[in-house]
Amino acid sequence: MKSFVVILCLALSHLMVAQDSIKGTIIDSETEKPVEGALIYAFELNKSVVTDNNGNYILVNNSKYDLKVEISADGYKTQVVTLSTTNTDIIKLDKNLIELQEVIITGDRNKSREKVSVSIETVKKMDLYQSGKISLADNLSKLPGLSNVSNGVGITKPVIRGLSNTNIVFLNNGIKAENFQFSSNHPFISDEFSAKKIEVIKGPVSLVYGSDAVGGVINVIKENPASTNSLEAKINTQYHTNTQGFVTNLDIKASGEKWYGGASFTNKSHKDYQDGNGDQIINTRFEELNLSSNIGYRSAAGNFALYFDYNAPTYGLTNQKSLSVVNDDNRKVNFWNVNLDNKLLALKNKIFIGEGILDVNMSYQQNIRKGISDDTSLYSDQIFASMDLATISYNAKFSIQKNTSKYTLGFNGAYIENDADDFYGNSNPMPDTKINDIGFFVLDEIDLSDALTLNAGLRYDLRTMKSFPFESTGLNKYEIDNDYSSLSGSVGSTYKVNNHLFKFNIASGFRSPNISELTQNGIHQARFERGDVTLKSQRNYQLDLNYHFHIDKLVFDVSPFYNKVNDFIYIVQTTEDAPIGGGKVWQYVQNDALLYGGEIALDYHPSNWLGLHTNYTYTRGELIDGGNLTQIPQNRYVAEVKLQKNKIGILKNPYFVVNLTSFQSQDNLGQSETFTPGYELFNVNFGSKITIEKQVVHWYISANNLFDKVYIDHLSSFKPLGLNNIGRNIVFGLNIPFTTQLKPVN
Secondary structure, eight states: OHHHHHHHHHHHHTTTTOOEEEEEEEEEEETOOHHHHOEEEEEETEOOOOOTTTEEEEEEESSSOEEEEEEOTTOOOOEEEETTTTTOOEEEOOOSSSSSEEEOOTOOOEGGGGOOOOOOEEEEEHHHHTTSSHHHHHHTTTTEEEEEETTTTEEEEEEETTBOOEEEEEEEEEEEOOOSSSSSSOOOOGGGGEEEEEEEEEEEOOOOOTTTTTSEEEEEEEOOOOOOOEEEEEEEEEEEEETTTEEEEEEEEEEOOOOOEEEEEEEEEEEEOBBSOOOOOOTTOOEEEEEEEEEEOOSSSEEEEEEEEEOOOOOEEEEEHHHHHHHOOOOOOOEEEEEEEEEEEEEEEEETTTEEEEEEEEEEEEEEEEEEOTTTTTTTTTTTEEEEEEEEEEEEEEEEEEEEEEEEEEEEEEEEEEEEEGGGGOOSOOOOOOEEEEEEEEEEEEEESEEEEEEEEEEEEEEEEEEEOOETTEEOOOOOOEEEEEEEEEEEEEEETEEEEEEEEEEEEEEOHHHHHHHOEEEETTTTEETTOOHHHHHHHHEEEEEEETTTEEEEEEEEEEEEEEEEEEEEEEEEESSSSSEEEEEEEEEEEEEEEEEEEEEOOOOOEEEEEEEEEEEEETTTTSSSSSSOOEEEEEEEEOOOOOOOTTTTEEEEEEEOOOOOOOOOTTTTTTOBOOEEEEEEEEEEEEEEEEEEEEEEEEEESSOOOOOOOOTTGGGTOOOOOOEEEEEEEEEEEEEEEEEEEO
């Protein structure tokens, strides 16, 4: 408490700092004409302004510091620069034929992509609309090195270089999501339509996020506040022909000099999908209701914001029982479904102290999961599983720039409590549980020159886990009272010479076993699963290399990786008969494992209107003692042609994209897996902007699996049931933005 009072006093001492205006002009580097509508976003202030028709801007600086800002405009390369109140800057933007997201936010970054030693991929908001993909994980799976485990089209989970579930961390606006991530039928919950972009770090990021980030991090980054003194709104709507699906999204936000806020509402409704043969895949229907809101305040002391997210999805479950009892073609999900209720309340503060910045964040999450069946013989309310997970998380970090070095030190942790209803104990995979996390870290980044950057970090974690088992059909969940502690470290560098960029990073992370892996002793996912209370923490050592070559019309990128995981935790089928439910016992075990592979990508723009893109993803997963890991994605090759012009008649920025994705056969099989033949998917996307009485309208049409290919992906949970993946799906979409200036900027 004493430390908190000291920090508060230091922060309040800056309240009377005078506000200065930073003025400047944005111009085209070739023509030197002004760039109208360029966005200047100040990271520390969480504030943005837009250039006028003369390319001019005025940014009121609430702090006493020079500001690091991101400058972006359609058709230009994004830049990160530092603006000073003492100068009137003229900033030149270069045309950008190659579409690269160059500014990284995740993991204490806020910097150019070429300064980050780890491998990062991004998806912009407009790409989320125009792709025509139904789920967030499906959208991410088009990135090199990523794929997804699917249980239909609604329940999908991302896979990063062969790792998923609790091997990766999912962040909702920087807050680690806690919502039963121990199996593939528990999707990450977030509204991608409320996001500015999504960043994916491929590889261990345990330094900042602690346990579970051994495979990587996915961060859904919220929209920036509206430009200063403006009101902005967007209407987004989609229709999906395959699922007769409707998606409606409304965003609205407003910002003054100090106060800002906004809200986003999304509703999704999909019927059962059809495969390439036109056959209905029973009970793959789903509904989602999402609400995101925020309010914030900027001052000389810092930036303070409160966020609230509410998600209420209901996903149909396709299994042997639902296939036999669901016989309608309705949109409503009546039974054999999982009903989720997720709430997140987060307070995010950025406080200016001396020459440094203190980030102090707290959040509360509640995730309620209920499984609904049609069976009234056991439970009259048809509920077969009920769990309530509550999480209080906190983190603080202090960053300071000293000459060419940036130092960051901090801590974060969480208190997690699961309340499992013992009335449904036979089907609840987790008993009542209490988990305490705490971790401390220090990071150092040094710019030795304009070309060479070094970074390193160290972290210590302590996790305590305690369960309170209840009886379930004569079988008790296992009781644990375990402690796990670990050191994690990372060393990396980036080196740029002319048009060549070299990256190197070696990191070690850890993951403690989750509660299900430790305590489960009953039915889960229609089979009998048994945990092991003696499981140890996983420890991985990953080497990442990257070579990047970039000239005006050509980008070549190759990113190999090597990931050794000691005591890797996975599940196997034993020869022991299950005590209940039939079949055999599935047992959690651990052995040393090895994952390796990489990605190669090439972008070439022979002209201003033609772009060619190709990439190849290769992933292997093996057990050190012999055999293959399960759920390793198929290797794939992507070839894409994009045609785009500035204007054709009434069409502004029209584009036409043809995409061919070829999945290779998978014959490196883990236990109980079967051979998966290769297949090809052909996709087409096109659209443009049009102006109707001064109102801009973005329209697009996306056709995925255009030729109605019949196939089953290797990571589909429907593969044992012999059910195909989705057939042709044509999406018609509209995106309509509105902007109103509240008052002129002085």
